[in-house]
Amino acid sequence: xxxxxxxxxxxxxxxxxxxxxxxxxxxxxxxxxxxxxxxxxxxxxxxxxxxxxxxxxxxxxxxxxxxxxxxxxxxxxxxxxxxxxxxxxxxxxxxxxxxxxxxxxxxxxxxxxxxxxxxxxxxxxxxxxxxxxxxxxxxxxxxxxxxxxxxxxxxxxxxxxxxxxxxxxxxxxxxxxxxxxxxxxxxxxxxxxxxxxxxxxxxxxxxxxxxxxxxxxxxxxxxxxxxxxxxxxxxxxxxxxxxxxxxxxxxxxxxxxxxxxxxxxxxxxxxxxxxxxxxxxxxxxxxxxxxxxxxxxxxxxxxxxxxxxxxxxxxxxxxxxxxxxxxxxxxxxxxxxxxxxxxxxxxxxxxxxxxxxxxxxxxxxxxxxxxxxxxxxxxxxxxxxxxxxxxxxxxxxxxxxxxxxxxxxxxxxxxxxxxx
Amino acid sequence: xxxxxxxxxxxxxxxxxxxxxxxxxxxxxxxxxxxxxxxxxxxxxxxxxxxxxxxxxxxxxxxxxxxxxxxxxxxxxxxxxxxxxxxxxxxxxxxxxxxxxxxxxxxxxxxxxxxxxxxxxxxxxxxxxxxxxxxxxxxxxxxxxxxxxxxxxxxxxxxxxxxxxxxxxxxxxxxxxxxxxxxxxxxxxxxxxxxxxxxxxxxxxxxxxxxxxxxxxxxxxxxxxxxxxxxxxxxxxxxxxxxxxxxxxxxxxxxxxxxxxxxxxxxxxx
Numbered sequence: 001x002x003x004x005x006x007x008x009x010x011x012x013x014x015x016x017x018x019x020x021x022x023x024x025x026x027x028x029x030x031x032x033x034x035x036x037x038x039x040x041x042x043x044x045x046x047x048x049x050x051x052x053x054x055x056x057x058x059x060x061x062x063x064x065x066x067x068x069x070x071x072x073x074x075x076x077x078x079x080x081x082x083x084x085x086x087x088x089x090x091x092x093x094x095x096x097x098x099x100x101x102x103x104x105x106x107x108x109x110x111x112x113x114x115x116x117x118x119x120x121x122x123x124x125x126x127x128x129x130x131x132x133x134x135x136x137x138x139x140x141x142x143x144x145x146x147x148x149x150x151x152x153x154x155x156x157x158x159x160x161x162x163x164x165x166x167x168x169x170x171x172x173x174x175x176x177x178x179x180x181x182x183x184x185x186x187x188x189x190x191x192x193x194x195x196x197x198x199x200x201x202x203x204x205x206x207x208x209x210x211x212x213x214x215x216x217x218x219x220x221x222x223x224x225x226x227x228x229x230x231x232x233x234x235x236x237x238x239x240x241x242x243x244x245x246x247x248x249x250x251x252x253x254x255x256x257x258x259x260x261x262x263x264x265x266x267x268x269x270x271x272x273x274x275x276x277x278x279x280x281x282x283x284x285x286x287x288x289x290x291x292x293x294x295x296x297x298x299x300x301x302x303x304x305x306x307x308x309x310x311x312x313x314x315x316x317x318x319x320x321x322x323x324x325x326x327x328x329x330x331x332x333x334x335x336x337x338x339x340x341x342x343x344x345x346x347x348x349x350x351x352x353x354x355x356x357x358x359x360x361x362x363x364x365x366x367x368x369x370x371x372x373x374x375x376x377x378x379x380x381x382x383x384x385x386x387x388x389x390x391x392x393x394x395x396x397x398x399x400x401x402x403x404x405x406x407x408x409x410x411x412x413x414x415x416x417x418x419x420x
Numbered sequence: 421x422x423x424x425x426x427x428x429x430x431x432x433x434x435x436x437x438x439x440x441x442x443x444x445x446x447x448x449x450x451x452x453x454x455x456x457x458x459x460x461x462x463x464x465x466x467x468x469x470x471x472x473x474x475x476x477x478x479x480x481x482x483x484x485x486x487x488x489x490x491x492x493x494x495x496x497x498x499x500x501x502x503x504x505x506x507x508x509x510x511x512x513x514x515x516x517x518x519x520x521x522x523x524x525x526x527x528x529x530x531x532x533x534x535x536x537x538x539x540x541x542x543x544x545x546x547x548x549x550x551x552x553x554x555x556x557x558x559x560x561x562x563x564x565x566x567x568x569x570x571x572x573x574x575x576x577x578x579x580x581x582x583x584x585x586x587x588x589x590x591x592x593x594x595x596x597x598x599x600x601x602x603x604x605x606x607x608x609x610x611x612x613x614x615x616x617x618x619x620x621x622x623x624x625x626x627x628x629x630x631x632x633x634x635x636x637x638x639x640x641x642x643x644x645x646x647x648x649x650x651x652x653x654x655x656x657x658x659x660x661x662x663x664x665x666x667x668x669x670x671x672x673x674x675x676x677x678x679x680x681x682x683x684x685x686x687x688x689x690x
Contacts, residue, residue, distance in 0.1 A: 090526065101444060109436065
């Protein structure tokens with residue numbers, strides 16, 4: 001049975017160009033200066049089954065938060081209906097409902113009563129709220145002295161302890177630290193198992209894929225796709241990637257027009273550009289984790305050179321140096337370069353995790369005595385999630401796990417076993 | 421429009437809101453809640469000096485047949501007026517203050533006004549207790565005191581209706597609070613609080629002034645009934661009760677309806 005049903009819902013806002021409208025204005029203008037209308041949501045329909053976790057995704061301004069407010073009963077839909085079944089606990093904004101002058105304790109009581117709990121019910125869950133929030137003795141300090149992390153921890157702790165049937169969370173958990181975020185996720189997971197229906201707005205496709213059952217993708221107030229969380233997240237990601245490819249291509253074209261290339265006409269040996277290709281040799285402007293990638297370094301030698309040294313390095317955009325290496329001319333190659341040519345580094349499965357990386361290219365002579373060119377972090381390589389991964393960090397650490405000998409009877413008896 | 425059952429569901433929250441208002445009101449003041457006594461006392465002293473002493477307004481004789489105190493006569497009316505005034509102005513302030521919250525969490529938007537009425541009820545309770553103590557000390561006592569409870573309740577309902585009405589329009593047009601300020605002053609002086617109604621001429625250049633004050637101004641009935649019960653020691657007349665009941669019901673219905681009709685749009689504008 002669905003606990004939230006949204007049917008053909010639309011929400012219109014009136015935007016006043018000049019606000020606040022005064023009574024004088026109203027009396028004198030005879031309703032001229034009509035407000036501009038803005039449809040924040042248009043014909044949205046979906047159902048959230050009881051005890052499931054539902055994600056709303058989309059770009060900023062796509063109407064996600066408005067939709068949450070409509071479900072929470074804060075906004076009334078302009079047309080269509082929203083039906084909910086059971087107590088709703090909504091966490092839409094940092095410390096909403098907190099009074100800055102009151103202590104954490106007083107605010108917790110105030111906030112919990114706001115969600116419809118009686119004083120006795122609050123007494124019953126108060127200790128677990130304090131424990132979950134983990135703010136210790138600060139519970140008796142006015143919340144105006146709290147950090148934003150403490151604010152959100154207390155707010156979340158109250159919201160999940162009021163025994164809601166439906167929990168609505170805007171993307172505010174992101175304010176807390178990693179540990180708290182994980183605690184939140186664990187708690188949401190256990191609430192879901194107890195049959196609580198959870199609706200979240202998030203920009204993390206990782207959360208959508210791993211935790212949610214279904215998802216709705218909103219674009220400019222209109223539902224673009226509704227389906228299983230994995231499908232919607234993948235489609236969303238693909239469109240975001242595609243939009244970025246276009247943006248990068250445009251930026252490159254603009255840079256080329258300005259003549260900002262790798263040309264350094266005076267050098268005997270210079271890099272004329274770095275190109276990326278996918279596994280089939282088609283040019284690409286970004287890499288995808290786990291997918292084939294070729295990084296081609298084009299060069300031009302004005303005179304014949306013997307075995308020049310071509311090397312490259314990879315930096316994370318934060319400045320961390322990750323790795324770099326030299327290119328060696330193979331034995332069966334004369335090693336003599338003249339005119340245009342290229343060397344290519346090929347990856348079967350590109351190992352870096354999503355992020356922005358910068359490549360350096362260094363050109364030296366055979367004995368690394370003379371430096372022809374040093375392009376320090378000159379080439380941006382955006383890496384985006386592939387279709388299967390949503391990891392965090394820099395690289396995949398490959399390698400088998402090995403266990404100590406199995407002590408129970410019937411084991412193979414060997415010292416260590418390597419699992420393939 | 422929030423249904424009364426919805427409001428009842430949020431009673432704990434409304435109670436907390438009222439308590440918060442009472443505690444926050446006197447935070448960071450040295451005398452704290454004593455101000456809720458000093459304020460009306462100061463008003464009483466000023467009005468008594470100006471109208472009782474300088475202008476020599478003569479109050480009627482009290483129910484015990486001997487007492488004739490302008491201060492008492494004034495204070496009984498003033499307590500009712502203060503209650504009305506606190507609810508109407510407090511509703512506007514309460515809604516503006518809670519405004520930001522309304523767009524972040526759901527609660528019946530009537531809550532701040534109701535909470536404000538409850539905290540004003542505490543104040544009127546304190547003031548009434550003082551009046552009654554003084555009345556007992558000077559020996560003007562009767563069973564008619566019990567009528568004060570329904571009278572105060574009816575004023576509360578009446579004022580809440582007016583408060584809801586003006587507070588919702590105040591969010592839309594800030595002009596309302598200035599307008600209300602002027603209207604309240606006019607209302608105060610056209611209610612027989614600092615003067616007995618007998619002082620008003622029946623005919624003021626063709627205008628039936630006394631008739632208007634007695635029959636058009638709703639507060640005359642409330643103040644009059646409170647004086648009947650506490651000062652003259654007689655049960656308020658049936659017509660007083662009917663007038664009070666009628667005004668209260670009408671004000672609450674009008675306020676609740678207007679508020680509910682506008683509240684949904686208002687949340688988006690806050």
